[in-house]
Amino acid sequence: MFLRTFGWSFAITVVGLIAAGLIWGAQGFGVVLILSVLEISLSFDNAVVNATVLKRMNPFWQKIFLTVGVLIAVFGMRLVFPLLVVGLTAHLNPATVIDLALDSSKTHDGHTYGEFLALANPAIAAFGGIFLLMIFLDFILEEKEFNWLGWLERPLERIGKLDALSSVIALVLLALSANLFAGEHAETVLLAGLLGLATYLAVNGLSGVFESGLEDEEAAEEEAAKSGKPIVLVAGKAAFFLFLYLEVLDASFSFDGVVGAFAISQNIFQITLGLGIGAMYIRSLTVYLVRKGTLDDYVYLEHGAHYAIGALALILLASIKYHVPEIVTGLIGVAFIGAALATSMVRNKREQELEPDSA
Template identity: 30%
Template structure:
């Protein structure tokens, strides 16, 4: 086990050491420390995301999975952490009449404070959009839209939800209810925008699934790549929502100690790349070792992480929620799924049930 862990960590450790030494020699100790600090944050989030991403990987075919687990996760991490915030701000600028979409990307370099303010300003709209999108991804598990044979983690209630007659109708209906409630949580003048953003999240999900369904019907390499691309897109969007929107701060603002915006971008990009490589390697190890099958509740835990994220996004319409909250909620869910998957837990539960049954028998006697 230790040998396998060492193989997984080798590449990220070498990348970190090389970049840190170069940064120290060329740019100074402050830059190197800022880089190492951000690497720790990215690595922590990457490891915590490995199990949910392994759950995503098990839902796609083998050829698409290979693409997803190699450069796909790295691309998704880079897109979600570095480019989607700028794209979101650019869309808002376009809605306000600014036809130069590149202005948002230029603003990151020329005026980081203004960019952070713009991102914070549009956070409720993106939260409403993302809550519906992520909920629909979670609902695939909750209502068992693929109709796969599986056990239940949370008992009879979960089992009944997995057997609903029209799973897709249940998924859409609950998403619509969530979007409607979210619209009521905001001031009246913003309700229509929030509901429209939720509808856009649902439309994005439907488009992604439609493209994936089209790609699965073919056998060519291009269609396999398209299928993997839809999964990568979902991954990038989830990263963006969890790490950027819940606290309204871009990863580029995590290295404010660095005086130059250009250096901030370079340091953030290098740290995110290290985290992305580690995420891809750890996720690949979980899939290769069949960890989700050997620990039977891990897949459920990965799904419930997405469910918790969607609820936190809806809750963030009332008050900002720090990203660390989402991170720890996901950690607790994964740990609970792992512990309840262990044989010792099953023996403990069986023993408690036997004692309870014996106590009830004595009472009846």
């Protein structure tokens, strides 16, 4: 199963690195390799969260996620999206943006393409930060079958019964971020943050509409699991909006990587290739977690991933004013995932030790 799931990732890595070496030499090979590792380290928690959604989709939509979804992730988010952001925020026409992107040394009004993208960071950080924050808040405020940090999660579940509390908290943090970090970009930050909130509510709400019968299906799944019948998975319009939700989620995760990549290389094609290779591994890891049933075996992994998302959301909001090294962001995510995995293993061992006594 491992080779079948990661086969395309391995093949693209080999082809991509060979191409980098032939086109840009040893230095380009090293840059693309570093960018690939950067993307993987920053997005491991993304794979875990993706898996929690993907496991509810049928095999057809899982395959769409791994094929069409990869094309959107690589070419859409790592190549086209930065071009659109630079054009919109700097008020440049598409031809000028593409010209700047193709020649990293060329300037317009005294700024290179990479510098224009850095100047767009307040809007990018506000949009992605609020979108990810909503994911974290909706998870931490809802009732869960298992609690990882019970002393924190149980009180939050009780206050989470208040309607729209997650949106209220997100709006308060957005207002504080605009006031404390944005300076002259306060209006831009507020607008981008509101768009991030609106995007989350729209995509999440639409998927909820088409999943109106999901609770009944989940109850049927439990009965099916007991009786050995096949599990019913989400398809059709519900699966489409879950797929759309995953793509927006991936976009939010990729913001810091795309912006941070310009500290390593100013070549847009090196960045796209390196981050694209990393994105392939995240996609493959997501599918592997689903097919292996890892989230069911290690019940706190989902918690750890969402705490990592919450941390990333706050880092993105802080990055409106302060630069946070990408290594810090990556290590925080790995730390939460590692802690969740370790505590899940301890829990499983304890459960196994109790089984003979209960029998």
